[in-house]
Amino acid sequence: MGNRVLSVRNLSVDIPLADGVLHAVDDVNLHVDRGETLCIVGESGCGKSLTSLALMDLLPKKAIRTIGRLDLNEASILDYSERQMSDVRGNRMGMIFQEPMTSLNPAFTIGNQMVETLRRHRDISKSDARDLAKQMLEKVGITAAEQRLTQYPHQLSGGLRQRVMIAMTLLCEPELIIADEPTTALDVTIQAQILLLLRELQHEYDMGLILITHDLGVVARIATRVAVMYAGQIVEQGTVEQIFENPMHPYTRGLMRCIPVPGKTRPGEPLGSIPGMVPSLIGSFTGCRFADRCDLVKEACRKSDVALRDVAGKTQAYRCVIDPQAMTKVA
């Protein structure tokens, strides 16, 4: 079995609206290796959640997905029927959502919802499935697991529910887990616990993990590689060290200025911010999508679409036409 868990080429998501087509995700290329965590970072509405739903083939009905290649474990699953995809979902690819409070069905017990997942993909008895579910709950750090199985979601706290979601997703030991802002809705202390748990489990099961977040603190803590999304495009990608130590794209640099650095940021000193707003993605768009907010903008930026370009000798790439020399001076 190969090392590459997921590989996506030329993924776009278009949503037809009353006043034109919304190009929500534009030509995204991604890959994740076994044991690796890819963080997709970006602000609200940049297309990161739609990207993750597109990978699972769970987009809303009206959204149109176009995709060049989609390989899971180096075998194409692009031509899979809905039936075949449902065999993959929850089995080989699992997904954890942002809202633990509403992501579990209120009408069924935790045990019921976990057992049904296992029995959907594995040919095992109810009692065996229940044993496995209990073991998995213990693995994600839930005490009194036997009792939890008989409880309903509304009887558990948000942090517990997210642990249940994680346990449920891990039941079939998927090769890849996609976590869409798994800690956003939780208390800060719980956030750290959940991230730690995800990282431990990822190592234990040697899974690929795609973590979607807008929180650079989370990225720094957990990522192996980072993809920065802006207005539906990946504007920069590279290893976590490359992105944090040597961000190339003006947007990524702007994001980095928004984080306080211990020892460097003086008390009372205002943090950086990026003025302006994300452009409308309805209809056609030419040129760099960040141009309106970029303080280095030149005429060339608006003339034609910008391709990702590699940083010489590195695995880093970014989508900008400006000479890197000129950029460093300003930033």
Next chain:
Amino acid sequence: MIYYTIKRLGLALLVALTVSFISFGLLYLSSDPAIAMAGETASDADIEAIRKLYGFDRPILVQYFDWLQRAMGGDLGKSYYFRTDVSSLIGERLPTTMTLGVCAITFAIVLSVPLGVAAAIRPNSLVDRVALFLSVMGQALPSFWFALMLIVFLSVNLRLLPTSGSDTWLHFVMPTVVLGYYAAPAIMRLTRTGMLEVLSTDYIRTARAKGLRPWVVLFKHALRNAIIPVVSLAAVQFGFMLGGSIVVETIFALHGAGFLAWESITRNDLPTVQGLILVFSLFYIVLTFFADLLNAWLDPRIRIN
């Protein structure tokens, strides 16, 4: 669950008591029972004698408790018109009304719940449009007109079904369709709305992300949650059918309790009207109680605090 059941039961009893008191009071305020009993040609002395004989001259509260006590023992008094026990009179008529009500609510649910689900799966599709058309028709058509049309086509022209009476199950087909079709639109619309809302929730997305089969997502995860308000509505509709099927019972000459209520009101037959109101209210209360229990069983958030 036990605590919840006891609480609901207590509430139901309180409602029953209140309803009995109000119905008792209203009817005494609206007419003088002594005059009604004596008839239009009676002299003042006759009326006074009847008033004494039946105890209508006593304070109203005394009369109420007296009536309530007897009612609890199954004695609802004697009908002024039939001169027989009200309880046996109602007992004779109830089976017809019950049969009609059960058939009609079953017909309404079997028709409208699947249609509502189908409409919600594909909003604005052909199925949805047909369902909308049927429900607007159901709501707009007066039941007497619809009943007459059925009689014209199915009985007079095609000679398929009997027009009146309650002897065989064939007699119940048209009344069931008319009464059920009247209740179906509301159930259909509520099922559709509920399903649409539930299908867009996070937990349905989770169910799909787990790879569950579409029908499991739809019927286990979605319908279970969407059906909860429908249960309450159906219970109310059923109660309405038991008490309010006067038009349908009259057209098809099904001499049920609804028809009896209408007859008794026009005759000023006070004990019968009172007895019927009490029985109908009790139906409502029992139905609501069971609907609450069913909802608690369906929704653990009600059951477990």
